Amino acid sequence: MYQKGWTEQDHYRFPSSIRLHKRALVHADRAPDSPERTELRTRILFCLGDATGEASGLGAAVGYFDQARQELERLEDPWLRVLLKGSADYYQACIVLRMGQPEQAVLWFDPFIDFAENALRTSPERVDAEWINRLASSLISRALANAAIRRSDAAVADLERVAVLSGEHSLDRLYPYVIAALANTYKQSGRVIEALRHYEEAERLYLAHEKPSLLASSRLLHAECLLMVGMSDHVGRMLDEALPVLRKNKVSQDIAEVEMYRASAALLDDHFDLARRMAKASMRKLEKRGSTWWMMAALIELWAHSMHVKRVTNALVQKALTLSEHLAANHLIDEARLAGMLAVRLQVRRRRIAEAEELLSSLPAPRAVTPLDHRMQRRLVLAELALAKGDRRTALRHARKGLDELGQVRDQLGGLELVSATAVHGRELRELVIRLALESNNARQVFVWLERTRAQAYRYEPQELIEDGELAKRIAEVRGLGRELMRAGLDGRPTTDLRNELVKAQREATRMGWHSQRWGRTRPMATISEVIAGLGERAMVSFVVSGGDMVAVVIAGGQVRTVRLGAADDALEGAQKLHIDLNALAPDHLPPPLVQVIGASARKQADALDAMLIKPLIHLIGERELVVVPTGTLYAVPWGVLPSLHGRPVVTTPSATAWLAASQADRPKTDRVLLVRGPSLQFADGELDRVAVHHEKATVLAGQDATAAEVLAHLDGADLVHIAAHGEHENENALFSRLELDDGPLFAHELGRLRTPPAHVVLAACSLALNRIRPGDEALGFAGAMLAGGTRTVVAAASKVGDEASAAAMADYHRALVAGAAPAVALAEAMAKDPFRRPFLCLGSG
Numbered sequence: 043m044y045q046k047g048w049t050e051q052d053h054y055r056f057p058s059s060i061r062l063h064k065r066a067l068v069h070a071d072r073a074p075d076s077p078e079r080t081e082l083r084t085r086i087l088f089c090l091g092d093a094t095g096e097a098s099g100l101g102a103a104v105g106y107f108d109q110a111r112q113e114l115e116r117l118e119d120p121w122l123r124v125l126l127k128g129s130a131d132y133y134q135a136c137i138v139l140r141m142g143q144p145e146q147a148v149l150w151f152d153p154f155i156d157f158a159e160n161a162l163r164t165s166p167e168r169v170d171a172e173w174i175n176r177l178a179s180s181l182i183s184r185a186l187a188n189a190a191i192r193r194s195d196a197a198v199a200d201l202e203r204v205a206v207l208s209g210e211h212s213l214d215r216l217y218p219y220v221i222a223a224l225a226n227t228y229k230q231s232g233r234v235i236e237a238l239r240h241y242e243e244a245e246r247l248y249l250a251h252e253k254p255s256l257l258a259s260s261r262l263l264h265a266e267c268l269l270m271v272g273m274s275d276h277v278g279r280m281l282d283e284a285l286p287v288l289r290k291n292k293v294s295q296d297i298a299e300v301e302m303y304r305a306s307a308a309l310l311d312d313h314f315d316l317a318r319r320m321a322k323a324s325m326r327k328l329e330k331r332g333s334t335w336w337m338m339a340a341l342i343e344l345w346a347h348s349m350h351v352k353r354v355t356n357a358l359v360q361k362a363l364t365l366s367e368h369l370a371a372n373h374l375i376d377e378a379r380l381a382g383m384l385a386v387r388l389q390v391r392r393r394r395i396a397e398a399e400e401l402l403s404s405l406p407a408p409r410a411v412t413p414l415d416h417r418m419q420r421r422l423v424l425a426e427l428a429l430a431k432g433d434r435r436t437a438l439r440h441a442r443k444g445l446d447e448l449g450q451v452r453d454q455l456g457g458l459e460l461v462s463a464t465a466v467h468g469r470e471l472r473e474l475v476i477r478l479a480l481e482s483n484n485a486r487q488v489f490v491w492l493e494r495t496r497a498q499a500y501r502y503e504p505q506e507l508i509e510d511g512e513l514a515k516r517i518a519e520v521r522g523l524g525r526e527l528m529r530a531g532l533d534g535r536p537t538t539d540l541r542n543e544l545v546k547a548q549r550e551a552t553r554m555g556w557h558s559q560r561w562g563r564t565r566p567m568a569t570i571s572e573v574i575a576g577l578g579e580r581a582m583v584s585f586v587v588s589g590g591d592m593v594a595v596v597i598a599g600g601q602v603r604t605v606r607l608g609a610a611d612d613a614l615e616g617a618q619k620l621h622i623d624l625n626a627l628a629p630d631h632l633p634p635p636l637v638q639v640i641g642a643s644a645r646k647q648a649d650a651l652d653a654m655l656i657k658p659l660i661h662l663i664g665e666r667e668l669v670v671v672p673t674g675t676l677y678a679v680p681w682g683v684l685p686s687l688h689g690r691p692v693v694t695t696p697s698a699t700a701w702l703a704a705s706q707a708d709r710p711k712t713d714r715v716l717l718v719r720g721p722s723l724q725f726a727d728g729e730l731d732r733v734a735v736h737h738e739k740a741t742v743l744a745g746q747d748a749t750a751a752e753v754l755a756h757l758d759g760a761d762l763v764h765i766a767a768h769g770e771h772e773n774e775n776a777l778f779s780r781l782e783l784d785d786g787p788l789f790a791h792e793l794g795r796l797r798t799p800p801a802h803v804v805l806a807a808c809s810l811a812l813n814r815i816r817p818g819d820e821a822l823g824f825a826g827a828m829l830a831g832g833t834r835t836v837v838a839a840a841s842k843v844g845d846e847a848s849a850a851a852m853a854d855y856h857r858a859l860v861a862g863a864a865p866a867v868a869l870a871e872a873m874a875k876d877p878f879r880r881p882f883l884c885l886g887s888g
Contacts, residue, residue, distance in 0.1 A: 043069065044086050051089060056097040063090045077117060081126065084114045088130040095137035096295060099331030107134045121168055125176065128154030132180050139183065140295055142334035144190035145373060151184040174211045178204050182216065185223045191373055192409075194231040201227070218247035222260050229267045232412070234451070237267050262296065265303045270413055271451070272466040274310035277303065298327035302335070305342045309349075310415075310466050317346035337368050341381055348384050354391045362388060363401075379405050380416045387423045390430050398427055414451050418444055418467045425474055434478060441475045444468065445494055452498060453564060462499040465818030471495075472818060476588045485602040486570055489595050489698070492584055493567045496671075496819045497696035500830055501565045520547045520778070521750065521786035548778055568699040574600050576702050581663040584671035584698065585655070587614075592654070596662045605658055613654050617675040620647040621841055624680070624881050628808070628842035644683070644878050652684040660686060667691040667866065667888070669701055677813050677821055678840045680881035682873040689874040691866035693888035694811075696821050700829065704887035707801075707834045715740035716760045716800075718748055720767025720782050720807075729766045729806065729849035736860040737762070750788040753781075759798040764852065769807030771823055773814050779824040781807055790827040799832040802865065804855070806848045811838035811883045829886045835865045836885040844879060851880040864888050 047062030067086050073079045087110035095103030107130050114126045135150030158177040161169050185200040204220050207213060225240030241264040248260060261284070265277045281304040288297045305320035321343035328336035344362055351358065366381035382405045389398035402424075408417050421444030428436035448468045465472075472495040479488040523544040530537045573582060574597060581598035592610040596603050607613065623644035627637070655676075670681060670692055681692040695701035715737040719730050734740055743752055748767075757763060768782040780787035793799070805811075805825065813821035825836045837855070839848075851872045858868035866888025873880045 044082065044089070047086075047093075048089060051093050056093045059093040060090065060097065063093065077119075080113060080116050081122065084110050084117075084126050084130070087113060088126075088133050091130070092133040092137065095134075096140070099333065100134075100137050100141050101332050103134070103137055124154070124157055125173060128158070128176055128180070132176065132183065135180075135187075136183055139187050139190070141332060142328075142338070142372065144187040147187040148184055148191075151180050151187065155180050155184065171211070174207060174213065175216075178207050178213055178216050179219075181207075182219050182223050186226055189223070189227040189230040192230055192375075194227055197223070197227040197230075215251070218244055218251060221247060222263075225260075225267075226263055229263070229270070234267060234270050234414075238264075238271075241267060259296070262299050262303065266306075269303065269306050269310065270415070272310065272464045274307040274466060278307040278311065281307065295327075295331060295333070298324045298331070298333070298339075299335070301327070302339045302342065305339065305346070309342060309346050312349075314346045314350045318343050321346065334372050337365060337372065337374065338377065340365055341369070341377055344381065344384060348388055354388045356392075359385050359388045359392070375406070376409070376412050376416055379408070379412075380419060383416075383419050383423050387419075387426065390423070390426050393430070395427070395430055398430075402427065414448070414464070415467050417447055418471060420444075421447070422470050422474070425471070429474075429478075434482075438475060438478060441471045442494075444471050445475075449498070449564075462816050462820035462822055465495075465498065465816055465820045468495065469817040473588065476586060480588055480593060480604065483604070485595060485604040488586075488593075488604055489570055489584065489597070489602055490567075492586055492595065492671075493697060493699055496586075496673075497700060497821065498818065499820055500696045500700035501567070502830070503565060503832075516547060517789060517791060520544065520789070523547055525786045565699060565703050568697075568702045570597070570602060572702060573597055573698050576705055577669065579666060580669060581666040582669040582671065582698060582701075583659060583663065585673045585676055587673055594655070594659055596659055598662050598664070598666060601662075603662060605662070607654055607658055613651065614675045616647055616651045616654065617679050620644060620651060620683070621675070621678045623647055624683075624841040624878065627878055628844050628847075630844035630846040641878060648683045648878075649685060651679065652686050656684055656686040665690070667693075669693045669695060669698075669888075671695055671697060671701075673819050674815055677815060677819075678811075680840050680873070680877070680883055682870060683877045683881060688877060689870050691864070691870040691888060692884065693866045694883050694885050695887070696819060696826070696829070701887060704829070704834045707832075707887070713739075714759065714761045716753075716756045716763045717742045718753055718756075718763070718765040718767065718783075719744040720748060720765070721784055722768060722782070723766055723845050729845075729852055730764075732849070732853040733764050733766075733856045736856045746784055748783050749785040750783050750792065751785075753783060753788055754792060754796065757793075757800050757803075758796050760800040762802045762804075763800045764804040764806065764856070766806045766848070766852070769805065769810040769824065771809040771812035773812070777822060777827060779810060779812075779827075781805070781810070781824070790824040793824075793827045793831055796831060799828065801833065802835045803828055803833055803837070804852065805836065805838040806843075806852050808839055808842040811836075811840040811885060825885050834887050837865060837869055837882055838885065839882050841881045843881065847876065847879040851876075851882065855882075 043062050043066035047059045047066060050056075050062060051059035063086050067083065067090070070079055070083050070086060087106050091103040091106035091110065094106060110130045111127060114123050114130070117123050117126070131150045131154055135147045138150060139147040155177060158169070158173060161173070181200040181204045185197040188194075188197040188200065201220055201223055204216060208216055208220070221240050222244035225237045225244055228234070228237035228240060241260060244260050245264065261280070265281060268277050281300050284300055285297070285304070288300060301320045301324035305317045305324060308314075308317035308320060321339045325336045325339035325343065328339060344365060348354075348358070348362070362381050362385035366378045366385065369378035369381055382401065386398045386402045386405070389401065408420060421440050425437040425440040425444075428434075428440060445468055448464060452464045475491045475495065476488065479491045523540060527537055527540045527544055530540055577597060581596065584595040586593050586595065587610040590610055592607040592613045594605045594607055596605060623640055627640045627644055632640070668681070668687070668690065672679065672694060677694070681687045681694070682690070693701070695704070717730050717734055717737070717740045719742070723729075730742065730744070734742065741756060743756060753765070765781060769780060771779045777790045779790045810824040813823035813826045815821055825838045828836050854872035854875065855868050858871050859865065863871065866884040869882055869884045873882060
């Protein structure tokens with residue numbers, strides 16, 4: 043019964059474990075008194091303490107630990123007494139650590155570790171396997187406690203000692219625990235990338251060793267690490283799935299921690315009501331359990347409250363200061379400083395500048411290991427305080443330094459998703475500097491700050507490929523599951539389990555993909571003089587939202603000007619409505635009445651957008667070719683549908699820096715041309731035949747040859763690629779946007795495997811110009827992944843396109859292309875014949 047209770051405990055089923063251990067204790071009490079019974083009762087009691095502590099908190103567990111220590115004193119064997127006391131201390135220390143008291147936990151671990159290490163030196167013959175395992179487990183847990191109080195050297199020393207013990211005593215089963223503890227140590231010391239890699243390795247090992255409870259704990263810590271780099275959307279989805287399972291199993295500590303991290307994710311996403319609700323729920327549970335981590339939940343709640351409260355009261359300031367004191371008393375240094383910073387910011391909002399400065403002077407400077415979001419808040423507070431004193435120069439200096447710190451973190455990251463995610467931490471600084479630049483009426487300064495703060499993922503040179511067989515295997519699994527899911531749907535079979543498997547495999551592949559790329563050096567930010575020289579007779583329009591207004595920064599004829607265009611919500615909503623209408627208009631054989639109604643709506647939206655965004659700029663841009671840097675939903679606008687831009691060459695790019703880099707790259711030749719035909723396209727044969735006429739030496743992949751592996755292999759190093767296939771943009775998981783090929787989808791994730799990206803790619807597929815837009819206009823999607831990887835020009839549709847319309851548009855496009863037209867010019871000519879049914883964009887460079 044004791045063994046069954048232990049098994050339940052190992053699987054985090056604490057209520058069941060408590061029941062079994064209590065029954066085991068009753069049976070043990072009925073047995074005759076003996077050393078064996080005493081030992082068994084001791085073990086049952088400290089296991090009961092552990093399970094009760096996990097279920098109900100330390101207060102409910104202490105009695106069992108104390109009874110265990112009293113019981114073991116009856117044992118005559120001194121070595122067994124020490125071992126069992128060390129075990130009781132170990133489990134109590136683990137509960138203390140879970141309750142947010144890492145320094146106290148270290149004191150519980152120390153005595154047994156010291157005794158066991160001395161015994162190994164002086165009496166090794168008395169130290170058996172159980173001793174070695176308890177020593178190693180204690181060292182790992184003490185490392186976690188030391189990492190929590192930022193004693194990284196001590197933590198690493200403990201883990202290195204475990205590695206030695208493991209080698210000497212074949213403790214292979216402890217390897218996953220060491221990796222997880224290393225991950226936590228790296229996280230606490232600010233080495234986020236090493237931490238992420240180790241968390242992923244630990245979770246893979248926990249899965250292989252069938253340790254679901256440890257996997258759950260590791261994923262919570264992993265989630266915290268992901269939030270440090272801004273992956274709030276990924277973490278939010280992951281925790282939303284975890285909460286119902288935890289609530290079903292009634293694991294209150296884990297529920298409270300998940301709610302706390304969910305609150306953090308909501309805070310990053312500006313979902314302040316959700317953040318406060320989750321933080322309060324977490325705080326109630328943690329306080330009830332006697333865990334000091336309630337202060338962490340309270341800090342999130344305070345932060346969310348301070349972000350959207352309309353009237354700042356002195357009571358709210360005092361709440362922040364009191365919380366800062368509580369956090370400092372519990373040695374949570376960075377968190378105490380953050381609460382103090384929030385109090386400073388609240389005082390600035392109250393116009394209590396002297397009090398804010400005095401409070402700020404009392405706060406310690408950030409440490410090397412201070413989390414990124416905390417450092418960004420400090421820079422924001424310093425900038426806002428300087429601004430409140432009328433010192434714009436100092437405010438901009440602090441903003442620049444903050445953004446530089448953010449860039450230093452970004453430069454260490456791996457895959458495209460991680461690089462783009464960090465922008466969320468600089469969102470408020472970005473908004474502040476753009477507002478200040480616009481208020482100065484200095485258009486050149488606005489341009490400079492826009493380039494410093496937008497689409498930074500596109501500033502890196504093409505990445506160095508890291509071969510990852512596991513990632514390739516996982517993506518192949520996703521491809522197979524997607525195909526099986528489609529077949530099951532067609533056959534009328536249940537799809538729920540398959541869909542869950544697919545989501546799980548996608549998530550694993552996504553995480554692996556974070557480290558399958560390494561970026562080259564950062565390209566220097568484009569200067570105005572470089573952009574003006576690069577534009578020549580063209581014009582560039584960069585859109586930005588500030589203070590609820592849509593603003594355009596126009597570079598034309600060697601001049602830089604800003605133009606305020608009106609309410610941003612109207613423009614962004616209009617772009618979304620136009621996108622919906624274009625999707626509805628896409629099918630090849632719509633009934634004429636529908637075409638008339640939907641077409642009228644689309645034209646109305648296009649006219650409205652034209653009036654808002656382009657006509658106010660005509661006096662500046664004239665008839666010039668355009669380079670457009672969009673913002674938000676404007677990324678989905680096929681500019682050729684706007685009346686003022688009918689037939690005008692337009693290139694869409696994420697930033698001036700990205701455009702300049704693409705335009706200065708070698709122009710694509712037509713020596714290596716690849717034509718690909720995917721399955722189930724009604725007019726694909728005719729489309730490729732018509733395109734092939736213009737490219738006699740082209741390689742054609744169709745039918746069984748058009749597999750993901752073959753297409754990837756031929757994409758590598760190609761000059762011009764035309765892919766006629768169905769496609770789909772995945773907004774929630776943008777790098778799983780896909781092209782449908784003969785053996786299943788080719789994912790954006792896989793484009794990182796290309797050593798030499800193709801120069802010019804035409805995606806005659808639906809919606810693959812779409813992106814998931816993150817803060818700072820960080821755009822993620824299929825076409826975006828190609829551009830970030832080094833492709834110079836991508837032609838793709840921002841909405842659905844009928845097969846017949848696509849085939850006709852692409853025939854016209856290639857005819858103009860081989861006649862010598864630049865991509866943007868060729869596309870403008872092709873779109874002009876039927877713009878609303880040919881909603882393609884020229885992305886990158888034209």
